[in-house]
Amino acid sequence: MAIFYGSTSGITEGIAVRLHEHFGEELCDIYSMEDDFTSVDEMLEYDYLLFGCSTWGSGEVQNDWRDPLFDMAIEKPDFTGKTIALFGAGDCVTHGEQFVSALGTLYDQFQKLGATLVGDFPTEGYTYEYSFAVRDSKFVGLPIDEVNESDKTDERIASWLEVLKSHFPSPSLETA
Numbered sequence: 001m002a003i004f005y006g007s008t009s010g011i012t013e014g015i016a017v018r019l020h021e022h023f024g025e026e027l028c029d030i031y032s033m034e035d036d037f038t039s040v041d042e043m044l045e046y047d048y049l050l051f052g053c054s055t056w057g058s059g060e061v062q063n064d065w066r067d068p069l070f071d072m073a074i075e076k077p078d079f080t081g082k083t084i085a086l087f088g089a090g091d092c093v094t095h096g097e098q099f100v101s102a103l104g105t106l107y108d109q110f111q112k113l114g115a116t117l118v119g120d121f122p123t124e125g126y127t128y129e130y131s132f133a134v135r136d137s138k139f140v141g142l143p144i145d146e147v148n149e150s151d152k153t154d155e156r157i158a159s160w161l162e163v164l165k166s167h168f169p170s171p172s173l174e175t176a
Contacts, residue, residue, distance in 0.1 A: 001168065002026035004043060005052030006064025011089040011146045012052045015157075019050060019087065022161055023168075031064045040068055040077050047082055048168050051106055054089040059101035059132055069109055077113060084110050085119030085164055086141025088133075093148045096128040100143040104132035107140040118167040121160055125152070 003020055006029070007013035013029065020027040026046070043049060054062045061069060086107060090100035107117055120138040123131075126145075133140050142160040144153055 001048035001050070002028055002043070002046045003050040003052065004028045004030050006030050006054075006062045007052070008054065008056070008062055008064075011144075012054045012062065012087075014146070015087055015089060015144050015153075016050075016052045018157060019052075022157075023050070029064075030068060040071055040075070044077060044079070044082070049082060049084045050087065051084060051110075052087045052089075053102045053106055055095065055098055055100050055102040057098075059098035059105075061102040061105055065102070065106070069105070072109060072113060079110055080114035082110075082115045083167055084115045084117050085167070086117070087119075087144065087160070088141060089144050089146060090128075091147045092126055092128040092145045097130050099126070099128035099131045099133075099145075100139065100141075101130075101132035103139065103141045103143070104135070107133065107135070119160060119164055121156075121163070 001023060002025055003016050005012050005016040016027060053065050056062055086103045088100045088103045092099045111117055119141055121142050122138055123134060144156060146153060
């Protein structure tokens with residue numbers, strides 16, 4: 001299993017590191033020279049994946065995700081048999097009109113490529129105007145707002161880890 005993330009301000013990276021503590025598997029900044037991530041093919045080496053992305057602008061994915069998503073749209077790699085869960089950072093006060101909408105973009109892309117997406121999360125307890133990441137009244141992954149609701153992060157991560165236990169057969173997965 002691997003955790004891939006892109007982070008501009010460090011918030012998504014911080015969430016990825018916290019999740020990595022529970023999973024104890026690969027942690028990859030998708031454009032870090034240290035990890036030598038060079039292509040989508042590296043993602044395909046894993047059957048279980050966590051993807052982290054923050055939302056920017058009017059609901060766009062974080063910059064590090066733009067090239068991989070563009071490549072996937074053109075090359076259409078086959079993610080059939082891959083189980084994916086999404087997490088992301090957002091600001092429900094300043095950017096409540098597009099809160100964690102990038103997760104919806106990732107969700108749609110990986111679904112088109114045949115992946116099984118898991119780890120939806122309740123919208124209750126969040127205050128926002130709109131999110132493209134909401135499907136069937138739930139977020140498609142774990143939304144974290146470290147700017148306004150950092151006091152809720154530990155509880156949200158723990159709740160999400162419980163959800164993932166039934167989908168990710170990892171002996172190192174422990175509750176927060």
